Structures are given as C-alpha cells and as structure tokens.
Amino acid sequence: MGEPVSRTDLRHVFEFYKALGLDEVPLNAGGATEENGMNKKGKKDKQDKNKKVSAAEKAASLEKLFKEEIDGCTGCKLSGGRANIVFGEGDPSARLMFIGEAPGAEEDKQGRPFVGRAGQLLTNLIEKLGLKRDEVFIANIIKCRPEANRDPEEDEVSACLPYLKKQIEIIQPGAIIALGRVSAQTLLQTMVQISKLRGNFSSFEGIPLMPTFHPSYLLRNPKDKKLTWEDALQVLDLLGIKAPAPQAQDKTQ
Numbered sequence: 001m002g003e004p005v006s007r008t009d010l011r012h013v014f015e016f017y018k019a020l021g022l023d024e025v026p027l028n029a030g031g032a033t034e035e036n037g038m039n040k041k042g043k044k045d046k047q048d049k050n051k052k053v054s055a056a057e058k059a060a061s062l063e064k065l066f067k068e069e070i071d072g073c074t075g076c077k078l079s080g081g082r083a084n085i086v087f088g089e090g091d092p093s094a095r096l097m098f099i100g101e102a103p104g105a106e107e108d109k110q111g112r113p114f115v116g117r118a119g120q121l122l123t124n125l126i127e128k129l130g131l132k133r134d135e136v137f138i139a140n141i142i143k144c145r146p147e148a149n150r151d152p153e154e155d156e157v158s159a160c161l162p163y164l165k166k167q168i169e170i171i172q173p174g175a176i177i178a179l180g181r182v183s184a185q186t187l188l189q190t191m192v193q194i195s196k197l198r199g200n201f202s203s204f205e206g207i208p209l210m211p212t213f214h215p216s217y218l219l220r221n222p223k224d225k226k227l228t229w230e231d232a233l234q235v236l237d238l239l240g241i242k243a244p245a246p247q248a249q250d251k252t253q
C-alpha cells in the first residue's frame, strides 16, 4: 500500500470515474494523494470535505462514533441476543474496505468481524493479495448477530446501516469490496443476483464498489474462488496496487 501512482494509472482512474458518471474523484481513489494534487481539485466546499485527514484523526473519529453512538445500542431487536457489538476492525485510513453481512457465532463471541471459518478464508484472500488484514478495514452491514445466522431483516438493516455509512465517511476508502448478496444488494439498493453483480464495479456514495461472493459461499463452492480472486485483482488494479506474482495467486484457502 502507499505506492507511487504513475500518470498512466491516474489517467485510468479518471477514465473510470468518468465512465461511472462522476465528475469528481473521491479522496484516496486509485491511490490519490495530496502530493499528486488529485484532491486539490474541485470547489471550495468539496475541498473542505476532501481535506487530508490523518490516520490519528480518523482513529479518533471512529472511537468517538463507537463510544457516543454505537456502544450499548438498542436500536433493533438484535440487541437483546448479542454477546458483543461487532464494530469492525482494521486501519482507520485503509484504502480498501471489505463489507460482509452480519456477525456469526464466533464474531459475536469475540466482538470481531470475520474470525470464524469464513473469516479464515477472507484473511487468506487478503494475504494472497499481498496485503495484511490490519491494512484493510473489515466491517458488516449490521453489527449484531441474527439468531441462527438468518438473513438480517429490513428493520435491523435500517437501524444499523447509518453506522456503517458513518464509518465509510470517516475512513474514505479508495474502494469497497462487498462480500455476498446481502452486502452488495444493500449497498447498491438492488435486487440483482450476486452472480450477476460480481465482477463489475459500481459506486457507493462516490466510492468504487466491487461486489463479489461471500466467503461462506466460497467455502461451499470452492470452484468459484477464482472468480472472487479475479474480482479482487480488479480492485488492486484500480487502487494502483501491484498484483502479487503469479505463483502466489489463486490460493485463497
């Protein structure tokens, strides 16, 4: 992470945003830095929004969000059954965010996202991409475990989604990978199947979003791991991060 971005990379990033119908480039997109002037463009009010925020400030904002708004939340019926709120974890100024569906049993027990079997697969994917788990940020659409791992219900998503949106606003990632149907359909406000969404960039509040399969699905359908791998490589490319050497590729288990 944090590699210099060439002029060709920048041109690709601008072309990509144009293709998405955006006339401005979000902070951090495609490796944008203050040094290369990308976030100095735009009008005054946008400049304030895009001003460089340090990792320490972002960490403080996330902590404040947790302490003042999320800790002890009773905004939906899941609060009664949880052991822990799973806030999410990782680098507060990560360029890449992974967003899953909801905590499972192990996540509820530990208060951390993706720490069960599906989490192990996600961690392997991140590492095979040449990244470390603590360099990205991992969160979920909802922060409390639905009983028996059922799908989150509409009222639960509406109560919890504003917290995730605030996290994204603080972190300002350059890209989001939406893991699975619930995450992709919720963030993109669509009912299109994940098998059709995956592999193509969309945009969530101006941030490039790549839908892909959920790690739990990949545990049941290992043959599709290569598709998720390809989706993730597209994201690395967008961010201007060098793809790992071929011998390290496609080993996501």
Ligand code: URA
Pocket: 100, 101, 102, 103, 104, 107, 112, 113, 114, 115, 116, 118, 119, 140
């Ligand atoms: N599945 C998810 O969607 N999120 C987790 O944190 C764990 C499993």
